[in-house]
Structures are given as C-alpha cells and as structure tokens.
Amino acid sequence: MAQIVYEGRQTDLLPGETVLDALLRIDPSVPYSCRAGLCQSCLMKATRGEVTSKSQVGLKASWVSQGYFLPCVCVPDGDLEIAGLGNEIESTSCRIESVERLCEDVARVRLRPDKPFHYRAGQYVSLVREDGLSRSYSIASLPDERLIELHVGIVSNGQMSSWLSSGEVVGQTVSLRGPLGECFYLPEDNASTLVLIGSGTGLAPLYGIARDALRSGYPGQIALYHAAKSTEHHYLHDDLSQLSSESPSLRYLPVTEQAEGELLRRIMGGEHAWPESRIYLCGSPTMVNQLRKKLYLLGADLNRIHADAFVTRAK
Ligand SMILES: Cc1cc2nc3c(=O)[nH]c(=O)nc-3n(C[C@H](O)[C@H](O)[C@H](O)COP(=O)(O)OP(=O)(O)OC[C@H]3O[C@@H](n4cnc5c(N)ncnc54)[C@H](O)[C@@H]3O)c2cc1C
Ligand code: FES
Structure with a gap:
C-alpha cells in the first residue's frame, strides 16, 4: 500500500483513493474546491515519488518540472512525500477595496494588490482567505486598471461568496494565486x-x-x-x-x-x-x-x- 507523507505526518493511501482524500485525513484544512483538476485550489508539490501525468494537466511547464501537481485527481502507484506551496509560486496580498451589488445575487468586488499583479484580461485567480478557504474567480478588469475586479455570484450558504459579498469585508486582506487559465484575447488572432x-x-x-x-x-x-x-x-x-x-x-x-x-x-x-x-x-x-x-x-x-x-x- 502506497504511503503519503505530508509535512512530517503520514497515512496509507487506500486502493483507488486520491492523494487529496488521504491528505484530508492528515489535515482537514488542506485547501481544495472543485475536486476535478480544474480550479488549482489544491495545488501542492511532490518532493519525493512520482505523480501521475493526469494530475499535472493544465499546469505551467515550470511548475510541472518542479513537481507541482493537483492532488484531487492524483492516484499514484507508489509512495509520495508532499509539501505545500513553495516560494516559487507567488501569492499576492490584496486589500478588499469595495463591494457593490450589481443585481440581487451578483456582487462586484474590487481588490487593490500590494504589488503589481500581472495578468491577461479573462484569466482567473485562486482567491485565498486568511483562514485558507480558497475559491476561483475570473478577472473582469483590464491589466492597466488600478483595481482588480471580480464578479461574485452569491450562492445561498456559499462560504466564500456569502463572505465576500457582505460589505463587512471591505478593508480586509485576501491573497491571490495566479493568474491561471487560457481564456484571453490573442492579439495575433486572425479569426473573422x-x-x-x-x-x-x-x-x-x-x-x-x-x-x-x-x-x-x-x-x-x-x-x-x-x-x-x-x-x-x-x-x-x-x-x-x-x-x-x-x-x-x-x-x-x-x-x-x-x-x-x-x-x-x-x-x-x-x-x-x-x-x-x-x-x-x-x-x-x-x-x-x-x-x-x-x-x-x-x-x-x-x-x-x-x-x-x-x-x-x-x-
Ligand atoms: C475556473 C473557475 C472560475 C470561476 N469564476 C467565477 C466567477 O468569476 N464568479 C463566480 O461567482 N464564481 C466563479 N467560480 C465559482 C467559484 O469558484 C465558487 O465555486 C463559487 O463562488 C461558490 O463558492 P462558495 O464558497 O460561495 O460556495 P460553497 O461553499 O463552495 O458551496 C455551497 C453550496 O452551494 C452549492 N453551489 C455552489 N455554487 C453554486 C451555484 N453557482 N449554483 C448553485 N449552487 C451552487 C455548492 O454545491 C454547495 O452545496 C469559478 C470557478 C472556477 C473553477
Ligand atoms: S480541487 Fe480543484 S483542482 Fe483540485
């Protein structure tokens, strides 16, 4: 039976189990969201052992070469030693500048990054709250605009959306990981x-x-x-x-x-x-x-x- 070691603690991987499920037994606060290999909230780094190619689909080549992978879709054959995110992956701290209702169940949330945050219009970010709760949001603003704009759909009992859409969060700090995704305009485009x-x-x-x-x-x-x-x-x-x-x-x-x-x-x-x-x-x-x-x-x-x-x- 394969073993998973995470920050010095270990557990056995049950047959067919994903690394994320094993990690959650070790530490229930490990971040995740979609469990489908799409949002990258669960990103981690393997410091020993082989991760599956499926768990690296959609990751930047530089991350793949450093052993980053998505535990929610990884069912490895052998032992793995895993660390959280290293210094190689930048996280940008932001102040929540304003929250404005655009309609009954959508809020416009504007963030002021502490340092320049480079992205292409249309990409998405992993927004991480101070307690580690993490969700993906697409960027509605343009890179040369002063603030980063997100449109947050308010889901009933939704942990992140309910919190973000309440006016009380203005002034609080969140961090952004990314930018992620390939949904952006290509200037060399010759599509009609x-x-x-x-x-x-x-x-x-x-x-x-x-x-x-x-x-x-x-x-x-x-x-x-x-x-x-x-x-x-x-x-x-x-x-x-x-x-x-x-x-x-x-x-x-x-x-x-x-x-x-x-x-x-x-x-x-x-x-x-x-x-x-x-x-x-x-x-x-x-x-x-x-x-x-x-x-x-x-x-x-x-x-x-x-x-x-x-x-x-x-x-
Ligand atoms: C690549 C990517 C980009 C995204 N971009 C955006 C974006 O720009 N704006 C945005 O609003 N969201 C976006 N999302 C979804 C977002 O990441 C969260 O899943 C969403 O905000 C709900 O999170 P929550 O913590 O509020 O709800 P949770 O606490 O995660 O969910 C609470 C309950 O509500 C259900 N639920 C969650 N969302 C919905 C829904 N939409 N309709 C009905 N039931 C739901 C859940 O299944 C759960 O039962 C994106 C997701 C991905 C993967
Ligand atoms: S939880 Fe979304 S990629 Fe793993």
Missing part, C-alpha cells in the same frame, strides 16, 4: 469573429476579453452573448449597451433563459461562420460542456474554443 458566450457571472472574463480585443484594435466582429435567468440578471446591461453603441464591431446580445435551449437558439440565429470563429465559453459547467460539443459538431475548431467552466466545490 470572436463569439463570447457566458452564463451568469461567466460574463466577468468576457467583459475583460471584449474590452481587451477592442482596445487592441481587433479587426473582426465581436458577438457577446450573456445568458441570465431574467432581464434584471443582465447585470452589466447599461455598460455593455453603451460600449456596443460606441464600438460598431461589438454586438451585445443579452439572452433571457426562460425556455430551455433559448441560448442555443439565439446563437444559431447569429449565423456565425463557426470554422473561422474563435469562441469563448464561460460559466455554468453544463452550458460550457453542451455548447462545446454542439459548436464542434457545427464545424467549430476545437483549438479555437476556450472555455472556463465555473465548477463549484464538490463535497
């Missing part, structure tokens, strides 16, 4: 159209990507679909309507999802040339997975589909 599709707070990264593309002088058309359960939940309606009236290449397309399949119907009605389009899908994992398959079947190039599924914490 950018099709940005987001549901709920999946609008956050798309808001950044659309503005980045416009500022960078993207020569094609940009279609930005925002699916929400009601018109009130089109929480950037005024900002985006104004932006599209100032920028003829941007079409803002709010979609109210009262009937099933409404988003897909609207997207199909847009008559996009899928093989030549670059597509960004962000938000609910169901929407992201369904649309990725549908658009591929309609001729979209998988290498031109960028997706961030907002996978939530698994029990």
Whole structure:
C-alpha cells in the first residue's frame, strides 16, 4: 500500500483513493474546491515519488518540472512525500477595496494588490482567505486598471461568496494565486469573429476579453452573448449597451433563459461562420460542456474554443 507523507505526518493511501482524500485525513484544512483538476485550489508539490501525468494537466511547464501537481485527481502507484506551496509560486496580498451589488445575487468586488499583479484580461485567480478557504474567480478588469475586479455570484450558504459579498469585508486582506487559465484575447488572432458566450457571472472574463480585443484594435466582429435567468440578471446591461453603441464591431446580445435551449437558439440565429470563429465559453459547467460539443459538431475548431467552466466545490 502506497504511503503519503505530508509535512512530517503520514497515512496509507487506500486502493483507488486520491492523494487529496488521504491528505484530508492528515489535515482537514488542506485547501481544495472543485475536486476535478480544474480550479488549482489544491495545488501542492511532490518532493519525493512520482505523480501521475493526469494530475499535472493544465499546469505551467515550470511548475510541472518542479513537481507541482493537483492532488484531487492524483492516484499514484507508489509512495509520495508532499509539501505545500513553495516560494516559487507567488501569492499576492490584496486589500478588499469595495463591494457593490450589481443585481440581487451578483456582487462586484474590487481588490487593490500590494504589488503589481500581472495578468491577461479573462484569466482567473485562486482567491485565498486568511483562514485558507480558497475559491476561483475570473478577472473582469483590464491589466492597466488600478483595481482588480471580480464578479461574485452569491450562492445561498456559499462560504466564500456569502463572505465576500457582505460589505463587512471591505478593508480586509485576501491573497491571490495566479493568474491561471487560457481564456484571453490573442492579439495575433486572425479569426473573422470572436463569439463570447457566458452564463451568469461567466460574463466577468468576457467583459475583460471584449474590452481587451477592442482596445487592441481587433479587426473582426465581436458577438457577446450573456445568458441570465431574467432581464434584471443582465447585470452589466447599461455598460455593455453603451460600449456596443460606441464600438460598431461589438454586438451585445443579452439572452433571457426562460425556455430551455433559448441560448442555443439565439446563437444559431447569429449565423456565425463557426470554422473561422474563435469562441469563448464561460460559466455554468453544463452550458460550457453542451455548447462545446454542439459548436464542434457545427464545424467549430476545437483549438479555437476556450472555455472556463465555473465548477463549484464538490463535497
Ligand atoms: C475556473 C473557475 C472560475 C470561476 N469564476 C467565477 C466567477 O468569476 N464568479 C463566480 O461567482 N464564481 C466563479 N467560480 C465559482 C467559484 O469558484 C465558487 O465555486 C463559487 O463562488 C461558490 O463558492 P462558495 O464558497 O460561495 O460556495 P460553497 O461553499 O463552495 O458551496 C455551497 C453550496 O452551494 C452549492 N453551489 C455552489 N455554487 C453554486 C451555484 N453557482 N449554483 C448553485 N449552487 C451552487 C455548492 O454545491 C454547495 O452545496 C469559478 C470557478 C472556477 C473553477
Ligand atoms: S483542482 Fe483540485 S480541487 Fe480543484
């Protein structure tokens, strides 16, 4: 039976068990969120032993070479010695500058980093509270803006979202790990159209990507679909309507999802040339997975589909 050693304490790995489950037996405060290898909240470093290649998918090459891996999807064959995050992975401390309701269940949270935080519009961060609670959030701001902007969907009994959306957190400190993810505008892009599709707070990264593309002088058309359960939940309606009236290449397309399949119907009605389009899908994992398959079947190039599924914490 393989053994896991973490900060001097050890446990046996049960058959088929992930390293994360074994670690949680040693230390219940070990951070994690999605348990699906997507959010990188559980990132750790193996200092001895072999981790699986699956547990390093999506990590930067420099992290892979240093033994970083995702314990939530790692079922190793042999013993492992594990450490928390080393100094190689930077964490930036931020002051929560403001919290503002954008609609009934979305808050705009603005953060002031203590030192320059370099990112591409549309990437995401792991936001870590002082007690170690960690969740992923996409960045809605542009790198040259003074504050980092996040759109936080308020989930009932959600540990991080309830805390973040309460005005009491203003002035408190959190740390950011990242930036992470590949959902960003590519300046060398020769796609004829950018099709940005987001549901709920999946609008956050798309808001950044659309503005980045416009500022960078993207020569094609940009279609930005925002699916929400009601018109009130089109929480950037005024900002985006104004932006599209100032920028003829941007079409803002709010979609109210009262009937099933409404988003897909609207997207199909847009008559996009899928093989030549670059597509960004962000938000609910169901929407992201369904649309990725549908658009591929309609001729979209998988290498031109960028997706961030907002996978939530698994029990
Ligand atoms: C790459 C990535 C990017 C993300 N970006 C964003 C973002 O920009 N904005 C954003 O708001 N979220 C984003 N998320 C989701 C975010 O990380 C959290 O999962 C979310 O904020 C809920 O955390 P919580 O601690 O409040 O809820 P938890 O305490 O983790 O969950 C409490 C309960 O609510 C359920 N639950 C959680 N979320 C939902 C939901 N949306 N609908 C219904 N039930 C739910 C859980 O299953 C659980 O039962 C992203 C996730 C990933 C992986
Ligand atoms: S990547 Fe491991 S918990 Fe999300």
